[in-house]
Each structure stands twice: as C-alpha cells, then as structure tokens.
Amino acid sequence: MKQLIELKVNGQTHDVAARPTDILVDVLREALGLTGAKRGCGLGACGACTVLIDGRPVNSCLMLAVEAVGCEIVTIEGLRGASGLHPVQQAFIEAGAVQCGYCTPGMVLAAAALLEECPQPDEARIREALSGNVCRCTGYVKILDAVRGAASRAKDPA
Amino acid sequence: MQVKAGGGPAADSECLMEPALEYHAPESLERAVAMLAEEPGAGALLGGGTDLVAALKCGLLRVRRLVSLRAVPAHREIARTADGGLRIGAFATLHAVAGAAAVRAACPALAEAAAQTASPALRNRATLGGNACIDTRCWYYNQSARWRAHRAPCLKAGGERCYANQGENRCVALFSADTPAALVACGARVTLRGPRGERTQPLENLYSGDGLTPLVKDPAEIVTGIELPAAPAGSGSAYEKWRERDSIEFPVVGAAAYLRLGPGGEVAEARIVLTGVGPGPLRLGGTEAALAGRAAPDEADREIADAVSRSLGVLYLAEAVPHKRRVAGVCVAAAVARAAAAARAARSAA
Numbered sequence: 001m002k003q004l005i006e007l008k009v010n011g012q013t014h015d016v017a018a019r020p021t022d023i024l025v026d027v028l029r030e031a032l033g034l035t036g037a038k039r040g041c042g043l044g045a046c047g048a049c050t051v052l053i054d055g056r057p058v059n060s061c062l063m064l065a066v067e068a069v070g071c072e073i074v075t076i077e078g079l080r081g082a083s084g085l086h087p088v089q090q091a092f093i094e095a096g097a098v099q100c101g102y103c104t105p106g107m108v109l110a111a112a113a114l115l116e117e118c119p120q121p122d123e124a125r126i127r128e129a130l131s132g133n134v135c136r137c138t139g140y141v142k143i144l145d146a147v148r149g150a151a152s153r154a155k156d157p158a
Numbered sequence: 159m160q161v162k163a164g165g166g167p168a169a170d171s172e173c174l175m176e177p178a179l180e181y182h183a184p185e186s187l188e189r190a191v192a193m194l195a196e197e198p199g200a201g202a203l204l205g206g207g208t209d210l211v212a213a214l215k216c217g218l219l220r221v222r223r224l225v226s227l228r229a230v231p232a233h234r235e236i237a238r239t240a241d242g243g244l245r246i247g248a249f250a251t252l253h254a255v256a257g258a259a260a261v262r263a264a265c266p267a268l269a270e271a272a273a274q275t276a277s278p279a280l281r282n283r284a285t286l287g288g289n290a291c292i293d294t295r296c297w298y299y300n301q302s303a304r305w306r307a308h309r310a311p312c313l314k315a316g317g318e319r320c321y322a323n324q325g326e327n328r329c330v331a332l333f334s335a336d337t338p339a340a341l342v343a344c345g346a347r348v349t350l351r352g353p354r355g356e357r358t359q360p361l362e363n364l365y366s367g368d369g370l371t372p373l374v375k376d377p378a379e380i381v382t383g384i385e386l387p388a389a390p391a392g393s394g395s396a397y398e399k400w401r402e403r404d405s406i407e408f409p410v411v412g413a414a415a416y417l418r419l420g421p422g423g424e425v426a427e428a429r430i431v432l433t434g435v436g437p438g439p440l441r442l443g444g445t446e447a448a449l450a451g452r453a454a455p456d457e458a459d460r461e462i463a464d465a466v467s468r469s470l471g472v473l474y475l476a477e478a479v480p481h482k483r484r485v486a487g488v489c490v491a492a493a494v495a496r497a498a499a500a501a502r503a504a505r506s507a508a
Contacts, residue, residue, distance in 0.1 A: 001178075020179060020180065020181030020224070021175040021176065021177055021179045021181070021214075023175075023215075042215060043212045043216075044208055044212060044276070044279070044406075045406055047277065050279055053282070056253070056279075056282045057278060058282050058283055059208070059279045059280060059283070062211045062280075062283070063207060063283065064181070064204075064207065064224075066181055066183075066226075067204070067226060067228055110278070110279070128278065131277055131278065131404070132280065132405060
C-alpha cells in the first residue's frame with residue numbers, strides 16, 4: 001500500500017506516494033523525474049545510482065526510499081550552485097572525462113563528496129573514493145585527471 | 159551487496175521484492191525485538207540494508223515484515239572502555255569503524271578489515287553488526303531469480319541438493335565478511351538483545367559452522383554491540399585480504415592475525431582467523447599452536463604459508479581449490495609478519 005513520505009531532495013521537500021518496498025533510485029527517477037541517478041547493477045556493485053545522503057555517497061539502489069525520510073538527499077541535478085556548475089562538473093567537461101556518460105553522475109557525486117571532506121586528496125585517496133564507481137568507457141585516466149584538476153583549481157583558482 | 163566470494167554477479171537487477179512487505183521503524187530497541195518476536199522468522203531486521211535489500215531484490219529472502227533500525231538512535235558510538243578496551247555500537251557504519259582513531263589505535267586489524275570491505279558508498283550504510291551477521295554466500299545461491307530458475311533450488315534456497323558439494327550434499331556456502339575475522343582474532347565479545355533479555359558472549363560462539371543457518375541466535379535477537387578487550391603490552395594485529403580486484407569484492411580469502419610477544423620477542427600467544435573458507439570465521443588452532451614459543455617472524459614466512467595451505471581441510475569452492483589454499487597461506491604469513499611488527503613496535507613504545 002502506498003503512503004505519503006516526505007523526501008528532501010536538492011533542498012526541496014517533496015511529498016511522494018511510495019510503497020515501503022520502493023527503492024530510492026526508482027522513486028527519484030520515476031516519481032520525481034530526477035533521472036541523473038542511473039539504474040545499473042541494482043546490487044551496489046557499480047555505483048551508477050550514487051547519490052549523496054547527508055553529504056556522503058550512498059548506493060540508492062540498495063536503499064528503500066522510506067529509509068531516506070529525514071535525510072538531505074543530493075542528486076546530480078542538485079549539485080550545481082547558483083553561480084553555475086560545481087567545480088567537479090566543470091573539471092569533468094574540461095578533462096573530457098565523459099564518454100557514454102552513464103557512470104558520470106555517480107563519479108561526479110563521489111568526487112564532490114571527497115573534495116568536500118578532503119580538498120587536497122592524494123592519488124591514493126582519489127582512487128579509493130572512486131573505487132565503488134565502475135566506468136566501462138574511459139579507462140579512468142581522464143576521470144582521475146578531472147578530480148585532480150578540480151582539487152588544484154580549488155587550491156589555486158587562477 | 160558485493161558480488162564475489164562464492165557468489166557471482168547476479169545477471170540482472172530485476173526486483174523481486176514483495177510489494178505487500180510491511181515496513182516498521184520502531185523508536186526503541188525493545189519494540190524492534192518485540193516486532194521480530196511476534197512471528198518468528200517472518201520478519202527481517204533492516205540496518206544499513208546493503209546486503210538485506212540485495213537479498214530481497216534477488217528473491218533470496220521471503221519475509222513479510224521489515225523492522226528498520228532507522229529510528230533507534232543508540233548503539234552507534236565507538237568509545238574506549240575504562241580498562242583500555244573498546245566498545246563499538248553494532249549500528250556504527252563500517253565507514254565510522256574504519257576511520258575511528260580509537261579503532262586504529264586499539265585494533266588495527268579491525269580498522270584494516272573495515273576499510274577493505276565493499277566500497278566507500280556501501281561502507282557509508284553497512285553496519286558492523288550487519289557485517290558480523292551477514293549470511294553465507296555461494297555461486298549457486300547469490301544469483302538473480304532468473305539465473306536460479308534454470309535448476310531446482312539448492313539446499314540453501316530450500317531445495318534438496320547442494321550443487322557446490324555434490325558428494326556429501328550439505329550446504330557449504332561461505333561466510334565471507336571481513337570484520338568478524340579481525341574481531342575474533344582480537345578476542346571480541348558480542349552483545350545481543352532479544353526477547354529473553356541481553357546476553358554477551360565471545361563473538362566466535364555466534365557462528366554455527368552450518369552454511370544453511372550460520373548464526374547461533376534467536377531470529378528476534380539483535381546484535382547491539384561489540385567489545386574488544388584491552389590490547390596487552392607487546393601485542394599487535396593485522397588483516398590481509400585477497401580479492402579479485404581491490405574494491406567492492408568479498409575476499410577470496412581474508413586472514414586476521416593477533417600476536418602477543420613475550421619478553422624475548424617470542425610468540426606468547428597467537429590467534430589466527432580466516433574468512434572466505436568455511437561457513438563461519440575459521441580459527442587455525444594448529445597454526446596458533448605452532449607459532450607459540452617461536453621467534454616472531456620479521457617477514458612473511460614461507461614455512462607458515464605452506465603449513466597453513468596444507469592444513470586447510472576439504473574446500474568446496476568455485477575458485478580453484480589449490481589456488482585458494484595457497485592464497486590462504488600467503489595471507490596468513492603476511493598478516494602474522496605485520497602483527498609481529500606491530501607487537502614489537504608496541505612493546506618498544508611501552
């Protein structure tokens with residue numbers, strides 16, 4: 001039976017009719033039209049569904065929507081600020097870190113959460129932060145370039 | 159859910175969750191226990207959900223009721239105890255456990271095991287208690303319903319035969335969590351709250367040795383905490399994990415070593431525990447006895463590795479068995495060497 005739940009997504013509160021078994025990624029995509037988070041493996045092994053829950057990356061394919069009540073949810077659609085793209089988004093564009101794009105929202109959110117917690121990560125920390133996000137196109141080189149670029153841009157904005 | 163360790167990737171993400179599943183989020187542990195006890199076996203406890211939701215999606219778990227711990231605020235803290243030990247709330251996430259300074263200082267093996275579990279996003283949800291209670295896994299069981307539909311259900315899925323171990327026809331699904339091996343090696347005790355009150359016992363005794371029902375506990379009992387004794391002077395621990403790639407995967411083999419050194423640098427006490435080789439964390443009593451009294455090795459010792467490989471009993475596994483035996487030996491030897499180095503460093507710092 002569906003019931004109304006209140007989800008706070010990208011700073012906006014939404015009343016959503018959801019069954020207790022509805023998975024967060026499906027509610028975001030189908031009820032709220034936020035199709036940035038992708039359905040991939042459905043089992044937490046690819047990271048395409050990554051969203052931020054209270055600032056931390058989480059696999060939205062393994063979280064019931066009802067479990068996210070009371071949390072701050074950020075999807076890729078909510079990452080950009082008033083002044084434009086998030087620095088990680090901009091860095092992905094500049095580094096050419098996108099090919100088919102299916103993994104990109106998850107990659108960008110995982111990287112943004114990393115830089116929020118650790119603005120100047122070393123190489124090992126970057127790789128660790130992205131280790132739950134699979135990309136089958138790029139070979140990761142440009143993605144790592146982008147994250148390094150976003151970090152160095154934050155350090156030296158010129 | 160991680161995908162290996164005797165469980166290949168599910169072929170599709172078709173969601174088989176029962177639409178009529180009840181969901182409850184009681185605000186107290188007592189209420190959660192009562193809800194699970196109302197109809198034994200009909201409910202499942204939902205903590206981080208990283209393993210449970212995956213099992214529900216694959217149709218591996220048929221329950222009518224989920225009891226969420228979301229609204230239970232307690233049992234998340236990580237703190238030193240008065241006697242220098244460590245108390246960890248069972249609902250602490252693996253991210254919190256891996257990053258806690260107190261854990262890294264008091265039990266490096268646990269911090270290493272938690273940090274190498276699954277992926278960062280999964281560790282942000284998965285809990286230590288959930289990891290301790292994770293179900294056993296098998297290539298023939300942890301698959302999508304569509305994959306499994308091609309043959310009669312296996313023993314673990316309620317059928318009559320084991321496809322992994324056709325000789326003896328008993329379930330040989332593998333316990334593959336990382337943190338319990340480290341916890342057992344470091345002498346952890348577990349606290350459970352159930353319909354008949356609270357009990358605390360060695361974590362080692364939580365495991366039945368049966369792949370079908372790997373835990374010795376009432377289905378309505380909830381693991382609420384883990385306690386580690388104070389590490390004595392001159393002791394050290396380490397965890398070594400071998401997996402098919404350095405992220406997400408369950409271990410092919412994980413090895414935890416705890417060593418306490420005597421005044422002459424000899425091994426006074428050793429506890430060695432493997433994961434990924436049996437239906438629960440496996441203590442290597444023979445290896446522990448062989449190490450006692452010997453000089454603690456400076457580096458990974460070939461003899462230890464070979465002895466461990468030889469000592470492992472019959473393994474029924476999808477991975478090549480000789481390979482798994484060899485990896486187990488190598489992991490134990492490496493963990494013992496690092497635990498010895500940590501123990502020597504702890505003794506010289508004291």
